[in-house]
Amino acid sequence: MAEISEAEGDREVPICPSIPSGEQTVWADASSLLHLACNDLRDGELMHGGNFNLFAAMSALEIMDPKMDSGMVRTYYSVDEAIEYGAAPIPLSFDKTVDVQRTIDIMDHLLACEATWHKGCSLAQTVFSCLYLLRPDITSSHALLHSYCNVIRATCNAVVSTVSDTRTNEEEDLFTMTHGLPLKVDGDDKCLTMLHAVEETIARQLRACKSTLSRKRVTEDIEPLQNNPDLEEGFCKALLCRLRFPLVPCCDKYEETTRQRLGIGKETYCLLLSRVGFHE
Template sequence: MDPKMDSGMVSTFYSIDEAIESGFAPVPISSDSTVNVQSIIDIMDHLLACEATWHMGHSLAQTVFSCIYVLRPERTSSQALLHSYCRVIRATCRAVVSVVSDARTNEEEDLFTMTYGLPFSGEEDAKGLLLLNAVEETICRQLRACKATRRRMLEDAELEPLQSNPHLEESFCKSLLCRIRFRKHFLHALNCMRRPQGRGLELARKHIGYCISELDSVLDSAEFLRLDIVENGVNEIEESTTASGRSPIGFDPTLNKRLSAPTPPRAIKLLSWKKAIDYYVKLLHNLDQICAFSLEPDLEAVLEFVIKFQKSRPDLVARAHLQLH
């Protein structure tokens, strides 16, 4: 049999446990704190690309849940930043699956809502936002310490820096904060939009605005993150799934091939990091349009809005929210 026709025949590891035992997704990622922070940012960026690719209709098992850190978040409990981020990613995926399933705007054969028996309903994921808020506050203090006077630095002497190079500390803090804040506000926006009778729409618009602003900062961080990368060409960087151009640690799209409900056998091409950001900007603008639309318009206004909305060619997640609006 052609190996491409059997999802269980071609895989790097026989199981997730085997991958972990082989050191494929170490915790901590590196004993060098600077490398550790760089690697976590790469993981965040790659997860963004995975999530956007999933939204475009690909399998959750081959995208977001191709990350061992997301599959087994309990392993990262000693690493607050990575742990809380992965928890919030899982909670976001659950929120998106919920809205698309309820709206029923997807085709039955779409892979989008299939979870393949993945560990998708962890109770601990609900605490992810609280953990991420605490991490954000810590990094904010570290950023303030970078900019502080000598007196303030003495007051914050007990605050451990993110990494070992003081010249890079401020830029790393900013790079992390914009990614954390985008992730936090995006989940808040999704949750607010699901509140009954449109009670959360105004607040959702505020979170959407914050998301768009943070994505601009994420884009701006790319220049710093690529400083130590030897570029082989602009095209290679543009097609990368991370801002830095590096390959992320802890991802393998073949990890879930031996689940009871097999994942699709053929490999998929992920959206690039830049295209993923473009996708989210478009999605956020679509969601903002939905939130801004009056809940009690007349039929003519509804038809006019739907026609105008469809001209922007919204993707599945935006259409699902419109259906439930």
């Protein structure tokens, strides 16, 4: 390693132009040095300092991993830059069918991220890895996605507030640090009202799809979600399932109302609660 240092010390290390420098920091490209060091290492060998221990290894950074190495070259360097270059488009597509499909993908992704957060990961690496959550204003023209994102954000805020007030959790149970993330946004107090309005619109569309006599009225009075009439009913059901899922935690208090909204019987209702873990 001494030979590598001497060889590299004879010439100036080039500054990588693709990474912007700060007021007190300058980024330098050390890729060639790292490649040379890796070539000298055999399988099972580890290069470390004199104070290295196994405990420190648990929090060691992994070079070239974008999630851990802040100097890793990425496509964008800020949320605003990513949005400017089209990373979070609204509408998601000018094709209505594709727009609905992508909306469902985002809803599923956010639900998976929220479940991962509940298992101990941070909000920044899970739910708020979605640009639509970081910039609530950009979804305002997309009623479906806007209402869902507002509910997800409000749910996370409610969980953080409740868990923080009880003071009975450890970081391994639920990571409540928000690091300045936009958990509270103006209008979130009306998120359920917005969600119900969108839900009612899609529910009317679904009822109309099931009625042969109403198909003409649907075309005239209710704008379809997408362009393919054969897929309309399936998309309506898929969206309603995802929009109604946030209502499940309050099912015990409003059982009768919830069953009516979900359109299911008591037996199916109890089975649903048992599947999601609210009843033994």
